[in-house]
Amino acid sequence: MSNAHPIPFRAILRHVLLIAGAALMLAPFIWMISTASKPQTEIFSSELHLIPHQFALMENLREAFAKANLLRFLLNGIIVTVSIFVLQVMVALPAAYALAKLRFLGRETLFALVLFGILIPPQATAIPVFLLLHKIGLLDSYAALVLPFTISVFGIFLMRQFFKTVPDDLVDAARMDGISEFGIVWRVMLPAAIPAVTAFGIFSVVAHWNDYFWPLIVLNSEHLRTPPLAVAHFRNSEAGTSYGPLMAAAMVIIAPLVIAFLFAQRRFIEGITLTGIK
Amino acid sequence: MAQIELSAIRKSFDGTDVLKGIDFRIADGEFISLVGPSGCGKSTLLRIIAGLEPQNSGEVHIDGRPVDGIRPSARNLAMVFQSYALYPHLSAFDNIAVPLRMRRLSAIERLPLLGALLPGRRAKERHIRADIEGIAEQLDITPLLRRKPGQLSGGQRQRVAVGRAMVREPLAFLFDEPLSNLDAKLRVHMRAELAELHRRLKATFVYVTHDQAEAMTMSSRIAVMMGGELIQAGTPAEIYNEPGDIRVAEFIGSPKINVLPGRIRKDGGVDVLGTTLKLTCNAAAGDCRIAVRPERIELGTGPFSGTVVHLENLGAEAFVHLAVEGTGSRLIARLADVRHLPAMASSVAFGFASDAVRMFDPAGKRIELRVEQAERVREPAHV
Numbered sequence: 001m002s003n004a005h006p007i008p009f010r011a012i013l014r015h016v017l018l019i020a021g022a023a024l025m026l027a028p029f030i031w032m033i034s035t036a037s038k039p040q041t042e043i044f045s046s047e048l049h050l051i052p053h054q055f056a057l058m059e060n061l062r063e064a065f066a067k068a069n070l071l072r073f074l075l076n077g078i079i080v081t082v083s084i085f086v087l088q089v090m091v092a093l094p095a096a097y098a099l100a101k102l103r104f105l106g107r108e109t110l111f112a113l114v115l116f117g118i119l120i121p122p123q124a125t126a127i128p129v130f131l132l133l134h135k136i137g138l139l140d141s142y143a144a145l146v147l148p149f150t151i152s153v154f155g156i157f158l159m160r161q162f163f164k165t166v167p168d169d170l171v172d173a174a175r176m177d178g179i180s181e182f183g184i185v186w187r188v189m190l191p192a193a194i195p196a197v198t199a200f201g202i203f204s205v206v207a208h209w210n211d212y213f214w215p216l217i218v219l220n221s222e223h224l225r226t227p228p229l230a231v232a233h234f235r236n237s238e239a240g241t242s243y244g245p246l247m248a249a250a251m252v253i254i255a256p257l258v259i260a261f262l263f264a265q266r267r268f269i270e271g272i273t274l275t276g277i278k
Numbered sequence: 279m280a281q282i283e284l285s286a287i288r289k290s291f292d293g294t295d296v297l298k299g300i301d302f303r304i305a306d307g308e309f310i311s312l313v314g315p316s317g318c319g320k321s322t323l324l325r326i327i328a329g330l331e332p333q334n335s336g337e338v339h340i341d342g343r344p345v346d347g348i349r350p351s352a353r354n355l356a357m358v359f360q361s362y363a364l365y366p367h368l369s370a371f372d373n374i375a376v377p378l379r380m381r382r383l384s385a386i387e388r389l390p391l392l393g394a395l396l397p398g399r400r401a402k403e404r405h406i407r408a409d410i411e412g413i414a415e416q417l418d419i420t421p422l423l424r425r426k427p428g429q430l431s432g433g434q435r436q437r438v439a440v441g442r443a444m445v446r447e448p449l450a451f452l453f454d455e456p457l458s459n460l461d462a463k464l465r466v467h468m469r470a471e472l473a474e475l476h477r478r479l480k481a482t483f484v485y486v487t488h489d490q491a492e493a494m495t496m497s498s499r500i501a502v503m504m505g506g507e508l509i510q511a512g513t514p515a516e517i518y519n520e521p522g523d524i525r526v527a528e529f530i531g532s533p534k535i536n537v538l539p540g541r542i543r544k545d546g547g548v549d550v551l552g553t554t555l556k557l558t559c560n561a562a563a564g565d566c567r568i569a570v571r572p573e574r575i576e577l578g579t580g581p582f583s584g585t586v587v588h589l590e591n592l593g594a595e596a597f598v599h600l601a602v603e604g605t606g607s608r609l610i611a612r613l614a615d616v617r618h619l620p621a622m623a624s625s626v627a628f629g630f631a632s633d634a635v636r637m638f639d640p641a642g643k644r645i646e647l648r649v650e651q652a653e654r655v656r657e658p659a660h661v
């Protein structure tokens with residue numbers, strides 16, 4: 001059989017570039033898995049090899065779980081990210097609904113402020129927020145980890161863009177049926193916006209699960225630590241850094257995200273395309 | 279069932295007047311069609327009646343009770359939207375159930391999980407189910423109740439939307455171009471169904487459309503709106519035969535009514551295309567426009583002649599487009615008998631009976647005409 005379509009050069013080039021990009025992105029992860037599987041002696045050996053000669057993943061994991069209360073840290077991560085996400089949705093949905101569907105004086109100005117808010121990096125407000133938390137005595141608590149993130153301007157923007165695409169007639173029909181304005185947000189807009197909420201959820205959860213900066217500055221107590229701090233724990237503890245257990249711990253804290261993403265992948269992509277943010 | 283009274287309704291958006299003082303009274307049980315060209319404010323008026331849009335001034339009374347400031351749902355009207363506006367995540371059944379649940383269940387009973395545990399909820403849900411099944415039977419959508427709107431055809435969605443409106447037994451139904459998303463055949467079918475529904479429910483229907491065929495076939499009265507004003511209301515026959523304004527005459531009827539430039543003489547006689555009509559009027563001398571429906575143009579005989587410039591044969595009827603000789607005027611004649619069509623580019627004589635003529639002044643207002651009674655007697659005298 002003759003090949004009727006010879007693979008064009010450009011297609012090859014495209015794929016080579018994409019594969020190179022993917023390899024670059026994946027390299028740290030592969031290195032992490034590789035290191036997590038090596039015994040201490042191999043990690044520090046001068047020769048470079050990916051596949052460990054002696055497979056030590058189980059030992060490293062055991063050590064990681066023994067040295068730090070990893071499960072507690074994972075639980076903290078879940079408590080914090082879920083609370084943040086739920087509160088963000090509770091704030092962003094009504095706000096986005098008002099910005100998209102209600103007519104009131106100053107709506108455009110408010111929306112411009114929301115857009116402006118997206119431009120402000122969280123580090124810029126870190127010190128005032130830190131001082132505020134200190135004044136009300138909330139430092140070193142779950143509240144300190146959650147409260148500063150409950151209002152997500154990005155979430156408001158994303159949901160507002162999505163709500164713009166919901167037909168006005170649907171809102172009017174709900175009003176005719178006797179649903180209150182808040183009722184419309186939860187019973188009509190939220191179900192219609194599930195893909196967008198999922199997409200936003202992934203952004204939010206990933207960002208706060210992986211956040212290292214904020215927990216580091218507001219936390220003291222060990223029992224409140226979130227997963228990224230848990231990994232850091234291996235660096236500072238005792239004499240020298242034990243890279244094997246550290247990488248094993250890193251694997252453990254990344255796993256929930258990867259699993260969650262695999263489950264929500266389709267919704268996530270749907271959400272991204274639906275909101276027009278490509 | 280309700281009578282709806284609109285008095286001096288005004289509405290403007292960002293400084294442009296969309297409704298310029300609408301006074302209108304809709305009687306109990308009437309089927310009123312609001313027609314008019316796109317952008318004339320029909321939907322806005324309907325939304326003001328519904329309470330979805332506040333008017334700038336004027337009052338809406340339903341059954342003699344002022345409803346201004348009363349929430350849409352509390353006015354007890356139902357609305358069917360052009361896009362059907364069904365809740366996409368709910369089944370047809372649940373869509374129809376929404377207004378009932380909102381009205382009959384308390385806020386706690388409506389809670390997703392907790393509500394189901396409350397004692398009263400079960401009995402109320404049974405009632406709701408019975409009501410919905412009754413409606414579904416009437417609308418012939420029983421097999422569709424479990425489907426989501428996305429799995430229904432346009433006509434089926436339409437029925438579900440009507441069901442959602444019917445189930446709450448509203449005082450009046452408001453329709454905003456409910457058939458315009460359907461194909462032509464289904465539209466004719468749904469037209470008959472809606473008219474039948476109106477006869478059965480004997481409720482007040484306010485029906486917005488820009489399709490005059492819908493208005494002509496279904497309504498007990500038609501209200502014609504133009505540029506934010508309600509310019510004429512009357513039975514379909516009145517609107518068609520006795521338009522009070524040239525815009526009404528031109529808007530209603532397809533193909534459009536023929537309009538020819540005319541002149542009123544000092545003695546009250548009327549000249550059109552160089553011929554004197556056998557009519558008189560009391561208006562002052564000057565320019566005027568005369569209008570004649572295409573079906574009232576008689577080909578073959580008459581004082582005028584024109585060239586055939588276009589033929590449209592629809593099978594059951596045909597439209598002959600004529601360019602009137604010696605003037606720039608064009609007109610259309612409807613031929614009921616398609617077997618004897620004039621040839622293209624041929625010249626044909628045409629005329630029209632005196633009682634077919636409707637005359638309008640330059641501002642578009644109707645001018646009353648008198649058909650000369652002495653026609654027969656005077657004719658020989660001319661010879």
Ligand SMILES: Nc1ncnc2c1ncn2[C@@H]1O[C@H](COP(=O)(O)OP(=O)(O)OP(=O)(O)O)[C@@H](O)[C@H]1O
Binds near residue numbers: 296315316318321
């Ligand atoms: N929310 C609004 N904001 C600003 N202008 C509006 C708004 N709603 C309607 N208008 C304007 O009011 C005018 C009348 O609109 P309306 O929707 O009532 O027209 P309509 O007669 O229903 O037309 P159609 O047959 O196209 O539906 C239009 O010029 C429209 O642009």
Ligand SMILES: [Mg+2]
Binds near residue numbers: 320321322454
């Ligand atoms: Mg409209």
